[in-house]
Structure formats: C-alpha cells, structure tokens
Amino acid sequence: MRITLLPGGLGQELLARSETQPTGLWATKFLIDNPDLVKELHRDYFLAGAEIATTNSYAIHRDRLAPFGVEDRFVELHQLACQLAVSARDEHGSGLVAGSMGPTGRSYRPDLAPPAEEAAELYAEIARLQAPYVDLILCETMSSVEQARGAVMGASVANKPVWLAVTVDDKDGTKLRSGEPLTEIIPLLTEFKLAALLINCSAPEAVDQAIPLLANRGVPIGAYANGFVEIAKDFLHQGATVETLEKRTNLEPKTYADFVDGWIKQGTTIVGGCCEVGPAHIAELAKRLRQRRLL
Numbered sequence: 001m002r003i004t005l006l007p008g009g010l011g012q013e014l015l016a017r018s019e020t021q022p023t024g025l026w027a028t029k030f031l032i033d034n035p036d037l038v039k040e041l042h043r044d045y046f047l048a049g050a051e052i053a054t055t056n057s058y059a060i061h062r063d064r065l066a067p068f069g070v071e072d073r074f075v076e077l078h079q080l081a082c083q084l085a086v087s088a089r090d091e092h093g094s095g096l097v098a099g100s101m102g103p104t105g106r107s108y109r110p111d112l113a114p115p116a117e118e119a120a121e122l123y124a125e126i127a128r129l130q131a132p133y134v135d136l137i138l139c140e141t142m143s144s145v146e147q148a149r150g151a152v153m154g155a156s157v158a159n160k161p162v163w164l165a166v167t168v169d170d171k172d173g174t175k176l177r178s179g180e181p182l183t184e185i186i187p188l189l190t191e192f193k194l195a196a197l198l199i200n201c202s203a204p205e206a207v208d209q210a211i212p213l214l215a216n217r218g219v220p221i222g223a224y225a226n227g228f229v230e231i232a233k234d235f236l237h238q239g240a241t242v243e244t245l246e247k248r249t250n251l252e253p254k255t256y257a258d259f260v261d262g263w264i265k266q267g268t269t270i271v272g273g274c275c276e277v278g279p280a281h282i283a284e285l286a287k288r289l290r291q292r293r294l295l
Contacts, residue, residue: 003264003294005286006098006224006272007045010056012247013278014041025068028059031077032070035084041279042088046095048279049286049295050272053089055130057081058102058140061122075129082133098138098163099130101151107201108167110144110178116153123154131158140165141201144178145185152192161195163270164188165222168202173209182213189219198222201274204251204259215267222270223263227251227277247276253284260285264294 011027014037023029030038042053060078065071082099089095101123105112113119127137137160139151148164155162166185169175174182189197197219199210204225214221227248260271273281289295 001269001294003289004220004222004270005049005051005282005289005295006222006270007042007048007050007052007054008224008273008277008279008282009226009275010038010041010054011058012275014038014056016278017041023068025064025070026059027056028064028077031056031060031080031084032073035080038081039084039088042085043091044279045282046088046092048283049290050095050282051295052096052098052272053085054098054138055081055085055100055134057126057130058100060126061102061104063104078126078129079133082130086133096135097133098136099127099134099158099160101126101130101137101139101155103141103143103147103151107141108143108177110142110147110176113144113147113150116146116150119147119150120153123151124157125154127155127158127160131160134160136161136163136195138163138165141167143167144176145180145188147178148185148188152188152194156192162192163196163198163222164194165198165200165224167200168206168210170203170206173199173202173206174213182210186214186217189217194219196220196222196270198224198270200224201226203228204256208259208262211263211266211268220269221267222272223260223268224272224274225256225259225277226275227256227273228275251276253281256281257284257288261288 014030085097137155142148207223
C-alpha cells in the first residue's frame with residue numbers, strides 16, 4: 001500500500017505568516033496583495049514532503065468577490081492561483097497540482113448553495129479555467145449531497161480526475177453538516193466516476209467516525225482534518241470572518257499524526273491537513289510514512 005500525501009491548509013497559514021487581519025476574501029486576499037507568499041507556502045509544503053499542491057482558489061467565486069468590488073478579476077485570480085501552484089511544483093521537480101473548488105455561498109452553509117444544476121454551471125466555469133494547469137480537480141468542503149452533486153457535475157467538464165471532499169458534523173462524523181447520513185454521498189461515486197472520496201475540514205475525532213463508513217467503495221479514500229476547536233455558530237453568519245474560529249491547542253504535529261495513523265489503518269490512502277494544519281504537521285506525517293515505506 002502506498003499513501004499519497006496532501007499539503008496542509010493555506011488560508012490560516014497565510015494569515016499567520018502575514019500577521020494581517022482576516023477579511024471576507026480570506027485566502028484570496030493574498031493573491032491580490034502578496035502572491036509571493038502563496039508560492040512560498042506551496043514550496044514549503046513540498047519541502048515538508050507533500051506530493052500535491054492545492055491551488056489557492058477555494059474561495060474564488062463570483063458571489064464572494066462581488067461584495068469587495070473585485071469580481072472583474074475572477075478569471076485572472078483563478079489563473080494566478082494555478083500558476084503559482086504549478087510554478088512551485090515545477091521548481092520542486094515533482095508532484096501534482098490539484099485545482100481547488102470550494103463551496104459557493106459560505107462554507108458549512110449548504111442551505112445557501114444554489115440547486116445542483118445551477119451550481120454546476122458555476123463550477124464548470126472554474127473547471128475550464130483550471131484545466132490547462134491542474135492534474136486533478138478537488139471539490140472541497142461540500143456539506144450536503146446536493147451541494148456535492150453540483151460541484152462534481154461542474155468539475156466533470158474538465159476531463160480531469162475529480163476528487164470529492166465532504167465535511168462532516170464535528171460531533172457526529174456519521175453525518176454531513178447538512179444532517180444527512182454520510183453514506184448518502186456514496187451514489188455520486190459511480191454516477192460521476194469520481195477518482196477519490198475524502199473527508200475534510202472536520203474535527204479529527206469526527207473523521208475517525210466517518211472513515212469506516214466509506215471503506216471498500218471501489219475508490220481511494222482520503223482524509224484531511226482541521227485544527228479548529230469547532231465550527232462556531234457565529235462563523236455561519238453573513239459577514240463573519242475566521243476570527244470567530246478558535247485554533248486548538250492540543251493538536252501538535254505528533255498528535256495529528258497519531259490520528260492519521262488511525263485513518264490509514266482504516267484504509268485511508270490519501271492524507272494531509274486542512275485549516276490550522278501546517279508544514280510542521282505535514283513534515284511529521286512524511287517522516288512517519290517514509291519510516292514505514294508508505295511514501
């Protein structure tokens with residue numbers, strides 16, 4: 001068995017490195033103000049042992065750019081996000097680039113997402129922009145079956161492998177954040193011929209509960225958890241920033257790697273980190289995987 005090692009999160013790490021205050025643009029702000037910092041982080045993840053660079057395009061949606069008067073830069077920002085990841089990969093000399101597509105509306109609010117057919121058109125526009133640069137499309141942090149359906153439907157136009165990452169309830173990892181059973185996501189695997197199914201941006205303890213429900217489905221299973229105490233209710237409100245989310249103090253690299261060890265024993269073959277999981281965590285994972293000849 002071989003493990004594929006993803007990078008850690010981008011947005012929170014960029015905020016920490018820049019010591020700037022978060023805005024509603026989140027990680028997109030760094031493409032505008034400090035693209036070199038984005039490339040530096042991609043480079044650091046490769047140096048830590050990651051095999052994939054995930055583009056800093058999670059939050060580049062027209063509905064997220066419009067309130068800040070930068071919707072006209074939609075195409076430019078997607079291209080820049082891809083170019084930075086490709087450049088870092090090429091300088092490293094190996095690896096893949098995953099084109100990130102995050103949820104429309106707000107993260108963890110599937111009730112704000114448009115119907116799947118309408119959302120698919122939005123995601124298809126992104127997929128076509130990213131296709132010339134990326135090796136695969138990664139639909140991230142999808143919180144409901146309908147939201148996931150729209151994303152993978154749109155991503156499929158790129159003629160690239162599509163990975164679907166869903167986020168589960170922090171207290172009950174058997175459920176999507178919409179409240180639907182996690183297993184209701186399974187039919188999408190065959191309907192859209194997905195190349196991988198992952199759990200992301202959820203508490204590690206919730207991932208522990210989720211992974212067994214996805215095992216033996218005929219596709220690679222992955223997991224990359226976040227390092228938040230929880231997704232606070234205040235964050236779900238319009239206009240809220242990541243300032244409302246509290247970083248855990250008990251998720252050091254070795255502790256996080258212990259969780260990942262458990263996921264691998266349950267059959268996970270793609271691992272990495274999400275928000276508040278940084279290069280030091282990825283380096284610890286890489287060290288352990290190399291020791292076991294899994295990387």
